[in-house]
Amino acid sequence: MRILPFRSNLWDRIFIGVVIMFAVHLLWVRFVEKFLPLTVATVGTLFFLVLLVITG
Amino acid sequence: MQRKTLRLVLVYLVCILIAAFTLFPIYWMFVVSARTKLEVFSGPKLIQTSFYAFNYYRPFFRDIYGRYLVNSLIIASGNTLLVVSLAVLATYAFSRFRVPGSSNLFFWTITNRMAPPAVFIVPFFLIFTRLGLRDTRIGMILLYCIFNLPFAIWLLKGMIDSIPRELDEAAYIDGCSLFGVLWNVILPLAKPGIMTTAILTWIFAWNEYLFAAILTSVNARTITTGLAEFVTVIGTNWGEMAAVSVVCLIPAVVFIGIAQRHIIAGLTFGAVKD
Amino acid sequence: MKKLVGLLVVALLVLGSAVVFAEVANPEWWQKAAEPYKGVVIKGISESTPPSKAMVEVAAPEFEKLTGIKVQFEVTSWDEMYNKSIQDLQTGAGIYDFIYVEQDIIYAYLAQNWLTNLTPFIQNSAITEPNFDVDDFTSFINYFKDEKGNIYAIPFEAFLKSYIYRKDLFEDPEIQAAFKAKYGYDLAVPTTWEQYTDIAKFFTEYGKEKGIELYGHIAQAKTHPCVAYEMCESIWPAWGIYNWGINLEKMRASVENGGTLNSDQAKKALRWYVDMLQYAPPGVRTYTWDETAAVFGAGKVAQGLIYLENLGWLAQDETRSAVIGKIGVALPPTAPGVMDDAKAGKGYIGYYDGGALGIPHSSKNKEAAWLFIQWCARKEWQPEFARLATRVVRKSTFEDPLIKELDAKMGGYFTLLKDYGYLFAGAPALPMHRPLNELYLKWISKAVAGEVSPEEALDNLAKEVDELMQELGY
Amino acid sequence: MRERKAQVWGLLAPTLFLMFAIGVVPVIYILYLSAFKYNVFSRVGMVYTGFNNFRKLVFDTDFLKSLRLGLTFVVLCCGIELPLGLLIANLLTLEFRGKGLFRTIMTLPLAMAPITIGSMWVLLMNPDIGPIPFYLRKLGIEYNIGVNPTQAFFTTVLVDIWHWTPFVVLTFMAGLSALPKQPYEAALVDGANRWQVFRYITVPLLKPVILTTLFIRIMDTFRVFDEVWMLTSGGPGTATRYVSIHLVRLVLQSMEYGYSSAMSLFLLYLTIVMCWLLMTFISSSQEAT
Incomplete structure (x- = not known):
C-alpha cells in the first residue's frame, strides 16, 4: 500500500508531504475557499502527511 | 579536398561572427570609457582616436573606488579560501562515506544556490544588523558561502568521486591519518577540479551585486556596487561608469585567460546522480 | 608621452584647486568646540547631488584639517541612499552619524522618531557657533520642523523644479517669425499649457x-x-491637483472619498503628459532626472521642466554643457486659476525641492556630527557653496556679490528663487511616502508605456492608494 | 569504524553549521515574518495576520504577471542557449588554427560581473548615446528599449544569451571531451554521416551533461536580476519586471516586510520544487542509460 511510486526515506516523505501541503493550501485559498473554509484543507493535508510518513 | 576548404572557410566565418558579437559590446565599453562627456553625447562614432584618461583617474584616485577595489579583492579571495577548504572537506565526506540522508543534505545545499537571492534580503538585513556583521568584510565573506559553497561541493563531487577509492584505502593501510590522506592523496589528484572551483568561486564572489548593495555601505563596499552609484542627479557619468566597468572586468578576464583549460577540465558535473 | 605628462599636470591642478582653504570666520572657536571629539570618526551618507559633492570634496577635508574630527562621507545614487539610510534608521544600527534628509521623506522619519531633535543642540552654546543664526535661513527650513517648532535637520540644498528654456532659440528672429506665422502669436515663455x-x-x-x-x-x-x-511634484500641481491628489484630512485619494487623484482634471493632466512624450527626444522613456538635465546640457531640447540645481554645471562647466550663456529660466506654465491659488497660499505651482542634514536617533557621535552640519551651513561659506552647487538656504547668501554675478549667468535663477520661491512648495506631509511612491510609479509607468489608458490607471491607482492607507492605519 | 564515523561528521560539521546559519535561519525568519502585516511606515506596527499574506499573494495580479513573465524568459533563454551552445561546442571539436584564441574570446562574458554587463549593454542600447539604436534608425527601424515593451523583453533575452551561451559551450565541451571513442569509430566503419553521428551518438551520450546544464540554466535565468536591473529596471511599464525585480522593488521601495516575506517564501518553495523535479528527472534518466 505505498503511495509513492519509488523508494523513499523519512526525509523524502516529510519533504513531499510538506510540499503538497503548501500547494494544496495555496490552491485552496485561490479556488475553493469561497465554498469551504481553509481548516478543511489543513486537516486533510495533515492527515495525508501522517499517512505518507507511515506508509511511504 | 574542396569540400574540406569550404568547410574550413565556413567554420572561420562562423567563429568570426560569434567573436564579433561577443567582443563588440566590450569594445564599445572601452570606447566610451575613453570619451569626454560631450563626445559621448555627440553621436556614436565607432572609432576612437583620443583617450580621456580623466575618466579613470577621477574614480580611482579621487573617489572611493580605489577602496572599493581593495574590498572586492579581499572579500572575493577570502570567500574563495573559505569555500574551497570547507568544500574539499565536505565533498570528501560525501564521496567516501555513507552519510545518512546525504542525498537529502546534498539536495538541500543545492537549493540554496538556486534560490533567487532576492529571497534572502529581508532576513539577512535584519539578522546581520543584529549580529553586527553588516558592512563588514567578514560578513560578506560568510554570506557569499550561501551560493558558492553548494556550487563548489557540486563541482568537486565529480572530481573526487573519480579518484579511485583504492588509492586512499592503501594510504590508510600505510598508517596515514584522515588529513594525511586528504593532503597527500586527494589534493594533488583533484588539483584541476580545485583550481576550477576556486576560480569560479572567486569570479562569482567578485561579481556579486545585490547582497553587496544592500548589506554594505562604507567599510566593505565592493566595486560592483560602485557601478550603480554613477546613476546620479547630475547625469549618469557614462565615461566614468564605463571606466569602472573596464577595471571591474580586468581581474576576472585575467583569471579566465590563465585558467581556461582547467575550467573545461573541471566542469564535468559528472556526478549529479547521487 | 608628452600628452600623458600634460594630462597629469592638469589632473594635479584640478586636485590642487579643490583643497584651497575657504574662508573661516573664527577658526579658534571651531578648534575649541571640537577639542573633546578629536579623533572621532563620523560617517554620513548623501545622494550624489552637486551640493553633496561640494561637501565631500571641499567642506569635509577642511573640517578634518581644522578640527581633527574625521569625516567619512559617502555619496551614492538616490535609490541606494534611501535604502541604506532607512535600513540604518529602522534597525537602529547606528552606522551613520548624519544623513541626507530629503524634504519629502522627513514626515516618514518624524513619524517614526528616527531623527534627533536639534533644537537643544542649537541652544547649547558649547557646540553651536555664536553666529550660527537660525533666523537667517530661508523659509525652506520650516519643512524640517515638527508641530512644536523643533528643528530636526539643517538644510544644505534647496532648489526649484521649474521651467528652463533656450534663450538663444527663443530670441532668434527667424524662429520667432516662423512661430508667429504658424500659431498666430509671439514666441515667448509660455504661461499656459496650451502655449x-x-x-x-x-x-x-x-x-x-x-x-x-x-x-x-x-x-x-x-x-x-x-x-x-x-x-506629483510638477505636472499635477500646475494643473491644479495638489498634494498628490490626496485629501490630507481624510487621507484618501479617490474622488468618492474626498480626494482628487482620479478627478477629470488629474486624468486630463496625465493624458497630456503621456501624449507629450512624442515631442521629447526618442529616449525620453529611459530618462530619469539625470538624463533630462544631461540632454538639455547637450543642447537637444528647447524647453522643459527640470531640476534647476543642475544650472551650476549647465551654465559653467564647458566639458559637459553645450548651452553656456543660452539658458533662460522662468515660472512653469499653469492651468487657469492655479497661479491665483498659489499666490493666495492655497496651492502651489511646482516643487521646492531640497535636502537637509539630520542626525539619526541611533548615532553615537551626535555632537561631532552636529559640528560638521554647522560647518557646512556656516554663513561665510555659503556663497562659495552656492557657486559650486546652485543652492541657497540662507537669506544672507542672496546679497553676496558672487551670487549676483552668477545670477546673470544662470538666466536670473537666484532672483527667481528669492522672489517667487513662495509659489513653490515641498511635498505634502505623507509619512507613508515610500510605499505610495511605489504605487504611483507602477500605475503611471503603465500609462506611460501604454499598457493601460491614463484614465484607467488613475482609477486603479486611487483605489489602491485608499487600500494602502487603510492598511497602514490611516 | 566508530572513529571514522566521528571523523566524517567532523569533516561535514563546518559546512553544515555554516549552511545552517546562512541557509536555514533566514528561512525560519521569513516563515515567521510571513504571518505578519509588517510595513515600516505603518502606524499600527506588526500585526499578526495568519495566512492572509498568502491569500493576498495568490490574487496579486502584478505578482502573477511577473511570475509568468519570468517563466517566459526562462523558456526563451534556455530554448535558444542550449541548441546554440551545443552547435558551437561541436564546432570547437574540429581542429583549426586559432581555436584557442577563439575559445578565450568565448569565455570572456562568463568572467564579467552581471552588473557590468548590464551597464555595458546600457551604453550600447541607450537611445541617445548607443550605436545600435543610432544605426538601426538609419536603416529606418525605431529601436528603443525604453519605449517598446517587446523590444525591451527581447533585449534582455539577447543579453542573457550573450552572457551565458559561453557557459553552455564550456560545459558541453567538457562533456564532449569526456565521451568514449569506440561508438564514433564504430559509426565511421558503418559509414554514418556527420549529422547521423551527432544525432544518434553524441546527443544521447551527452544527455546527462545536457540535462545538468539545462538544470543550471533554468534556475539561473529564473533568478536573473543584475543585468535586467541595470538595463531596464523592469520597464517599460512592467515588460521586464521579472520576479526577482518585483520582489526587490517591493522590499526596497515599499518596505513591505511581511508581505514580501510571504512572497520570498513562495519563490523559495517554487525553486525547491523545480529543483527537486529536475533533479529527480536527471537521476532517473541517468539510471536509464
Missing part, C-alpha cells in the same frame, strides 16, 4: 525640418520613482 504644447510641437517639427537633433519637450519618463515624482 507650452504649441512651442513643444513647433520645436520638434523645426528640428525635423532642419535635420538637427532638437526637440520641444523633456520629461523623466523612465520606469523609476522619478516618473511618479514628476507627476
Whole structure:
C-alpha cells in the first residue's frame, strides 16, 4: 500500500508531504475557499502527511 | 579536398561572427570609457582616436573606488579560501562515506544556490544588523558561502568521486591519518577540479551585486556596487561608469585567460546522480 | 608621452584647486568646540547631488584639517541612499552619524522618531557657533520642523523644479517669425499649457525640418520613482491637483472619498503628459532626472521642466554643457486659476525641492556630527557653496556679490528663487511616502508605456492608494 | 569504524553549521515574518495576520504577471542557449588554427560581473548615446528599449544569451571531451554521416551533461536580476519586471516586510520544487542509460 511510486526515506516523505501541503493550501485559498473554509484543507493535508510518513 | 576548404572557410566565418558579437559590446565599453562627456553625447562614432584618461583617474584616485577595489579583492579571495577548504572537506565526506540522508543534505545545499537571492534580503538585513556583521568584510565573506559553497561541493563531487577509492584505502593501510590522506592523496589528484572551483568561486564572489548593495555601505563596499552609484542627479557619468566597468572586468578576464583549460577540465558535473 | 605628462599636470591642478582653504570666520572657536571629539570618526551618507559633492570634496577635508574630527562621507545614487539610510534608521544600527534628509521623506522619519531633535543642540552654546543664526535661513527650513517648532535637520540644498528654456532659440528672429506665422502669436515663455504644447510641437517639427537633433519637450519618463515624482511634484500641481491628489484630512485619494487623484482634471493632466512624450527626444522613456538635465546640457531640447540645481554645471562647466550663456529660466506654465491659488497660499505651482542634514536617533557621535552640519551651513561659506552647487538656504547668501554675478549667468535663477520661491512648495506631509511612491510609479509607468489608458490607471491607482492607507492605519 | 564515523561528521560539521546559519535561519525568519502585516511606515506596527499574506499573494495580479513573465524568459533563454551552445561546442571539436584564441574570446562574458554587463549593454542600447539604436534608425527601424515593451523583453533575452551561451559551450565541451571513442569509430566503419553521428551518438551520450546544464540554466535565468536591473529596471511599464525585480522593488521601495516575506517564501518553495523535479528527472534518466 505505498503511495509513492519509488523508494523513499523519512526525509523524502516529510519533504513531499510538506510540499503538497503548501500547494494544496495555496490552491485552496485561490479556488475553493469561497465554498469551504481553509481548516478543511489543513486537516486533510495533515492527515495525508501522517499517512505518507507511515506508509511511504 | 574542396569540400574540406569550404568547410574550413565556413567554420572561420562562423567563429568570426560569434567573436564579433561577443567582443563588440566590450569594445564599445572601452570606447566610451575613453570619451569626454560631450563626445559621448555627440553621436556614436565607432572609432576612437583620443583617450580621456580623466575618466579613470577621477574614480580611482579621487573617489572611493580605489577602496572599493581593495574590498572586492579581499572579500572575493577570502570567500574563495573559505569555500574551497570547507568544500574539499565536505565533498570528501560525501564521496567516501555513507552519510545518512546525504542525498537529502546534498539536495538541500543545492537549493540554496538556486534560490533567487532576492529571497534572502529581508532576513539577512535584519539578522546581520543584529549580529553586527553588516558592512563588514567578514560578513560578506560568510554570506557569499550561501551560493558558492553548494556550487563548489557540486563541482568537486565529480572530481573526487573519480579518484579511485583504492588509492586512499592503501594510504590508510600505510598508517596515514584522515588529513594525511586528504593532503597527500586527494589534493594533488583533484588539483584541476580545485583550481576550477576556486576560480569560479572567486569570479562569482567578485561579481556579486545585490547582497553587496544592500548589506554594505562604507567599510566593505565592493566595486560592483560602485557601478550603480554613477546613476546620479547630475547625469549618469557614462565615461566614468564605463571606466569602472573596464577595471571591474580586468581581474576576472585575467583569471579566465590563465585558467581556461582547467575550467573545461573541471566542469564535468559528472556526478549529479547521487 | 608628452600628452600623458600634460594630462597629469592638469589632473594635479584640478586636485590642487579643490583643497584651497575657504574662508573661516573664527577658526579658534571651531578648534575649541571640537577639542573633546578629536579623533572621532563620523560617517554620513548623501545622494550624489552637486551640493553633496561640494561637501565631500571641499567642506569635509577642511573640517578634518581644522578640527581633527574625521569625516567619512559617502555619496551614492538616490535609490541606494534611501535604502541604506532607512535600513540604518529602522534597525537602529547606528552606522551613520548624519544623513541626507530629503524634504519629502522627513514626515516618514518624524513619524517614526528616527531623527534627533536639534533644537537643544542649537541652544547649547558649547557646540553651536555664536553666529550660527537660525533666523537667517530661508523659509525652506520650516519643512524640517515638527508641530512644536523643533528643528530636526539643517538644510544644505534647496532648489526649484521649474521651467528652463533656450534663450538663444527663443530670441532668434527667424524662429520667432516662423512661430508667429504658424500659431498666430509671439514666441515667448509660455504661461499656459496650451502655449507650452504649441512651442513643444513647433520645436520638434523645426528640428525635423532642419535635420538637427532638437526637440520641444523633456520629461523623466523612465520606469523609476522619478516618473511618479514628476507627476506629483510638477505636472499635477500646475494643473491644479495638489498634494498628490490626496485629501490630507481624510487621507484618501479617490474622488468618492474626498480626494482628487482620479478627478477629470488629474486624468486630463496625465493624458497630456503621456501624449507629450512624442515631442521629447526618442529616449525620453529611459530618462530619469539625470538624463533630462544631461540632454538639455547637450543642447537637444528647447524647453522643459527640470531640476534647476543642475544650472551650476549647465551654465559653467564647458566639458559637459553645450548651452553656456543660452539658458533662460522662468515660472512653469499653469492651468487657469492655479497661479491665483498659489499666490493666495492655497496651492502651489511646482516643487521646492531640497535636502537637509539630520542626525539619526541611533548615532553615537551626535555632537561631532552636529559640528560638521554647522560647518557646512556656516554663513561665510555659503556663497562659495552656492557657486559650486546652485543652492541657497540662507537669506544672507542672496546679497553676496558672487551670487549676483552668477545670477546673470544662470538666466536670473537666484532672483527667481528669492522672489517667487513662495509659489513653490515641498511635498505634502505623507509619512507613508515610500510605499505610495511605489504605487504611483507602477500605475503611471503603465500609462506611460501604454499598457493601460491614463484614465484607467488613475482609477486603479486611487483605489489602491485608499487600500494602502487603510492598511497602514490611516 | 566508530572513529571514522566521528571523523566524517567532523569533516561535514563546518559546512553544515555554516549552511545552517546562512541557509536555514533566514528561512525560519521569513516563515515567521510571513504571518505578519509588517510595513515600516505603518502606524499600527506588526500585526499578526495568519495566512492572509498568502491569500493576498495568490490574487496579486502584478505578482502573477511577473511570475509568468519570468517563466517566459526562462523558456526563451534556455530554448535558444542550449541548441546554440551545443552547435558551437561541436564546432570547437574540429581542429583549426586559432581555436584557442577563439575559445578565450568565448569565455570572456562568463568572467564579467552581471552588473557590468548590464551597464555595458546600457551604453550600447541607450537611445541617445548607443550605436545600435543610432544605426538601426538609419536603416529606418525605431529601436528603443525604453519605449517598446517587446523590444525591451527581447533585449534582455539577447543579453542573457550573450552572457551565458559561453557557459553552455564550456560545459558541453567538457562533456564532449569526456565521451568514449569506440561508438564514433564504430559509426565511421558503418559509414554514418556527420549529422547521423551527432544525432544518434553524441546527443544521447551527452544527455546527462545536457540535462545538468539545462538544470543550471533554468534556475539561473529564473533568478536573473543584475543585468535586467541595470538595463531596464523592469520597464517599460512592467515588460521586464521579472520576479526577482518585483520582489526587490517591493522590499526596497515599499518596505513591505511581511508581505514580501510571504512572497520570498513562495519563490523559495517554487525553486525547491523545480529543483527537486529536475533533479529527480536527471537521476532517473541517468539510471536509464
